[in-house]
Amino acid sequence: SMNGSTVKAASKTSSNKVLVVYYSNSGTTEAAAKRIQKQTGGDLVKLKLSPNYPSDYNKLTKVAKRQIDKNIHPKILNKIMMNKYKTVLLGFPTWYQRPPMFINTFFNKYNLKNKTVVPFTTSMSSPMKVNRPYLKKMARGKKINLQSGFRANSAKKTTKYLKNNNLMK
Numbered sequence: 001s002m003n004g005s006t007v008k009a010a011s012k013t014s015s016n017k018v019l020v021v022y023y024s025n026s027g028t029t030e031a032a033a034k035r036i037q038k039q040t041g042g043d044l045v046k047l048k049l050s051p052n053y054p055s056d057y058n059k060l061t062k063v064a065k066r067q068i069d070k071n072i073h074p075k076i077l078n079k080i081m082m083n084k085y086k087t088v089l090l091g092f093p094t095w096y097q098r099p100p101m102f103i104n105t106f107f108n109k110y111n112l113k114n115k116t117v118v119p120f121t122t123s124m125s126s127p128m129k130v131n132r133p134y135l136k137k138m139a140r141g142k143k144i145n146l147q148s149g150f151r152a153n154s155a156k157k158t159t160k161y162l163k164n165n166n167l168m169k
């Protein structure tokens with residue numbers, strides 16, 4: 001039947017599960033990811049990187065800049081069973097007007113074919129859209145349903161995006 005309980009049961013099958021996967025250095029993206037996890041009812045995974053980034057701001061800026069200049073893709077150590085998920089919310093801080101270089105690794109390491117990937121970022125002021133050309137390039141040719149995503153600094157705007165995109169649990 002098409003009653004509400006049938007629809008609800010169907011939405012809980014494992015292939016419809018949401019993954020919220022993120023990296024955060026100073027905690028802003030982490031706070032956003034935890035809010036998004038609660039709102040979507042998804043699984044939460046923090047990326048473990050090798051080498052790990054320094055927390056000291058000046059050191060971090062140097063390491064992050066060098067990775068861009070040398071096209072370094074840091075290792076991601078997490079094993080993630082991607083086949084469990086249909087939708088992947090991918091969170092990262094915006095660094096130098098673009099995604100950090102481990103996001104390249106993310107798109108290469110995991111099989112995201114036929115999945116919806118919803119990027120979200122936190123930043124001092126840069127909008128999500130500065131990241132888009134880079135993300136589009138990373139997703140190219142992989143049959144990924146890449147969404148425009150959102151800047152997650154504002155809880156209100158996050159809620160609005162999740163509602164508009166039918167991602168609330």
Ligand SMILES: Cc1cc2nc3c(=O)[nH]c(=O)nc-3n(C[C@H](O)[C@H](O)[C@H](O)COP(=O)(O)O)c2cc1C
Pocket residue numbers: 023024025026027028029030057060061062064065092093094095096097098122123124125126
């Ligand atoms: C290396 C580096 C580069 C950054 N570049 C930008 C930038 O281009 N635009 C911006 O608005 N904020 C920039 N920021 C600020 C971070 O995006 C912002 O503080 C973010 O919320 C940090 O997330 P986190 O606390 O999860 O690590 C930069 C910060 C760092 C450390």
